[in-house]
Amino acid sequence: MSTPSGEQRNIVIIGGGIIGSSKRGVAQGASGKAGGLVAKWAYPAELVNVTFPEHVRLAEKYDGANKWGWRYVNCGSWEGRGEVPRPRPRGRKQSLIAELGPDWETRKRIQKGLPGDLDWVKEELTDSYSAMAPEGQTAQIQPYLFTTTLLKFAKEKGVQVVGGRATSLNIDNSSKSITGVTYTDNETGATETLPATQVILAAGVWSPKLLPSLPISGTRAHSIILHFDPPRVFSPHVLFTEITMPIIPQLSSPSSPYTPPNNTVRVASPEIYARPTNEVYCCGPGDNPPVPETVDEVEVDHQATENVRQQVASISNELREGRVVRRQACFLPVVSKGGGPIVGSADHVAKGLIIATGHTCWGICNAPGTAKALAELIMEGEIKCADLSKLAPSKFI
Ligand SMILES: Cc1cc2nc3c(=O)[nH]c(=O)nc-3n(C[C@H](O)[C@H](O)[C@H](O)COP(=O)(O)OP(=O)(O)OC[C@H]3O[C@@H](n4cnc5c(N)ncnc54)[C@H](O)[C@@H]3O)c2cc1C
Numbered sequence: 001m002s003t004p005s006g007e008q009r010n011i012v013i014i015g016g017g018i019i020g021s022s023k024r025g026v027a028q029g030a031s032g033k034a035g036g037l038v039a040k041w042a043y044p045a046e047l048v049n050v051t052f053p054e055h056v057r058l059a060e061k062y063d064g065a066n067k068w069g070w071r072y073v074n075c076g077s078w079e080g081r082g083e084v085p086r087p088r089p090r091g092r093k094q095s096l097i098a099e100l101g102p103d104w105e106t107r108k109r110i111q112k113g114l115p116g117d118l119d120w121v122k123e124e125l126t127d128s129y130s131a132m133a134p135e136g137q138t139a140q141i142q143p144y145l146f147t148t149t150l151l152k153f154a155k156e157k158g159v160q161v162v163g164g165r166a167t168s169l170n171i172d173n174s175s176k177s178i179t180g181v182t183y184t185d186n187e188t189g190a191t192e193t194l195p196a197t198q199v200i201l202a203a204g205v206w207s208p209k210l211l212p213s214l215p216i217s218g219t220r221a222h223s224i225i226l227h228f229d230p231p232r233v234f235s236p237h238v239l240f241t242e243i244t245m246p247i248i249p250q251l252s253s254p255s256s257p258y259t260p261p262n263n264t265v266r267v268a269s270p271e272i273y274a275r276p277t278n279e280v281y282c283c284g285p286g287d288n289p290p291v292p293e294t295v296d297e298v299e300v301d302h303q304a305t306e307n308v309r310q311q312v313a314s315i316s317n318e319l320r321e322g323r324v325v326r327r328q329a330c331f332l333p334v335v336s337k338g339g340g341p342i343v344g345s346a347d348h349v350a351k352g353l354i355i356a357t358g359h360t361c362w363g364i365c366n367a368p369g370t371a372k373a374l375a376e377l378i379m380e381g382e383i384k385c386a387d388l389s390k391l392a393p394s395k396f397i
Contacts, residue, residue: 001158003379011378012181012194014166014210015202017147019356019367027147028295029204033223033330034364035273035281036146037075037238040137042362047343050385051369055139058150058368067149069142069276073236074115075133080126082243082268082314117235120274120318132240140238142275143364162194163187165294169199169210171350178352198378201346202356204363205291205331211349213397214342216358218291218331222304223283226322234274234318243268243311268311272319280322284308291331300329333358337396343370345377346393354378355393 001009017031038055042048055070064070097104105123106116114121114129132138155161164183170193172179180195201207205218245268273281284304292298305327313320335342340358347353354377356370373383389395 003381009198009378010196011198011200012196013200013202014181015200015204015207015357016151017202017204017363019202019204019359019363019370027144029298030330030332030363031147031204031367032144033328034143034332035223035238035271035283036069036141036143036275036364037073037273038139038141038365039075039133041133042365044339044341044390046386046388046390047341047366047369047373048362049369050372051366054368054372055141055365059141062149062153064141064146068146069140071140071236071276072136073138073140073238073274074118074131074135075138075238076115076118076129076131076240077242078121078126078239078315079128079242080121080244080315082245082311083122083125084246085313085317085320115235115237118237120234120237121239121316125315138238140236140273140275141364142277146364164192166203166210167191169201169350169353171353176350178350196352198352198354200354200356200374204357205333206294207333207355207357209293211346211353211355211397213349214355214357215336215396216333216342217336218288219286219334220289220298220329220331221283221286222301222308222327222329223281224305224308224324224328225326226280226282226309226319227325228278228318228322231278232318233278234280236276237272237274239272241268241270241272241311241315243270243315245311245314268307270308270311272312280312280319282308282312282319284311286332298329298331300327302327304329332360332363334360335396339390340396341366341370341391342393342396343373343388343391344383344393346397348394349397355397358396 017029040052058064059070109123110116112123112126114126163186166181166183168182170180170182178199180193181199182193185192208214208216245266271283275281309324335358342355342358346355359366372385373388376384
C-alpha cells in the first residue's frame with residue numbers, strides 16, 4: 001500500500017490477537033477469552049478517549065450489535081455471601097407474587113440498593129452494590145467475534161493472513177532498519193521470510209520472545225462460559241464481586257452436587273458478564289505460571305475453572321442452572337515496569353519497528369484506539385488522534 005504522499009509501505013503485523021492481526025489461530029490468546037468490557041473509565045485516559053468513540057463508530061457502521069454483541073451494560077461492584085445450593089421451595093414465589101404484587105421482588109432489590117432489573121443474583125445474599133459508572137459509560141463486546149469479524153473485513157480489504165510463527169525480526173545492521181520477519185510456516189514447517197518496511201509487534205505476552213528487551217510479563221486467568229437450557233435472557237449487567245464463600249464440609253461427599261472450593265480462599269472475587277446470546281462469561285483471579293512457548297500450550301487448571309463455577313453458583317439460582325460449555329485460560333500482557341500499554345514507533349531500536357502490546361486488562365477496550373493511532377503513524381508519519389508520548393516504546397525499552 002502507499003501513503004498519501006506516495007511512499008510504498010509493506011507492513012507485517014505479528015500477532016493474531018485483538019491488537020495485531022496475522023494468523024496462528026486467530027483470537028486464540030487473551031483476545032478470544034476475555035470478558036469484553038469497553039469502558040469510558042478504563043485507562044490510560046489518553047487512549048480511552050480515542051478508543052471508546054472508535055468502538056461506537058465501528059458498532060454503528062458494521063452492525064456490531066448483531067456481529068459481535070455490542071451493547072451498553074451496567075457495571076457494578078457487588079459484595080455479599082455465597083450459600084450452599086439447596087432445592088428451591090416450589091410454589092413459594094408464586095404465592096408471594098399473589099400476596100405482595102408482581103413487582104415485589106423489584107421493590108426489594110431497589111430497597112437493597114441493587115438495580116431493579118438485576119434479577120439474577122440473590123437479593124437476600126447481597127451486602128452492598130455500587131455502580132462503577134453512570135449509564136452510557138460502559139459497553140461490552142464478545143471479544144472473539146469482534147476480533148474474527150474485524151480480521152475478515154481486513155482480508156476483504158486486501159490484508160493477507162499468513163499461518164506461521166514468527167521466529168525473528170530481521171534488521172539491517174548498517175542502516176538499523178527493519179527489513180522483514182522470518183517465520184516457520186504452520187503447514188509446511190518451512191522457514192520463510194516476509195519482507196517489510198514496517199513491522200508491528202503485537203504478539204501479546206509472546207512479544208519479548210522476538211524482542212527480549214521488552215518489559216512484558218504475563219498473568220494467567222481462568223474463565224468459564226455458561227449456556228442455558230432452555231435459553232434465557234440475562235439483564236445487561238457486569239458484576240465485579242466479592243463473595244464470602246460458605247464452607248460446609250459435610251456437603252463435600254461424592255453424592256452431593258456441591259463440592260466446596262478446593263482451596264482455602266474464603267473470599268472470592270469472580271467477575272460475571274451477562275452476554276446477549278444466552279451466555280454468561282465468568283472469570284477468576286490471575287496466577288503467574290511461566291508463559292509457555294506458544295498459545296497452544298497454555299494449560300487450563302480444571303479446578304480453577306470449577307472454583308469460578310461454584311463461586312458464581314453460590315450467589316445465583318440462575319447461574320447455578322448454567323451448563324459450562326467452555327473452560328479456558330489465557331495470559332494477559334502486563335508491562336512489568338508498570339504503566340503502559342506500549343504503543344508507537346520503536347525507531348530507536350530499528351527504523352520501521354512499531355510496538356503494540358502490554359494492554360493488561362484493557363486490551364479489548366483499547367484495541368480500536370491503538371489501531372487508529374498506529375494507522376496514523378504509518379500512513380501519516382505521526383500519531384495525531386491523541387498525545388500518546390507516555391506510551392512510546394522509548395519510555396520502556
Ligand atoms: C480473563 C481476562 C478477562 C479480560 N477481560 C477484558 C475486558 O473485559 N476488557 C478488556 O478491555 N480487556 C480484557 N482483558 C484483557 C485483554 O484480553 C488483553 O489485553 C488483550 O486480549 C491482549 O491482546 P493481544 O492481541 O495483545 O494479545 P493476545 O490476544 O494474547 O494475542 C497475541 C497473539 O499473538 C500470537 N503470537 C504469539 N507469538 C507469535 C509469533 N511468534 N508469531 C506469530 N504470532 C504470535 C498469539 O498466538 C496470539 O494469537 C481480559 C483478559 C483476561 C485474561
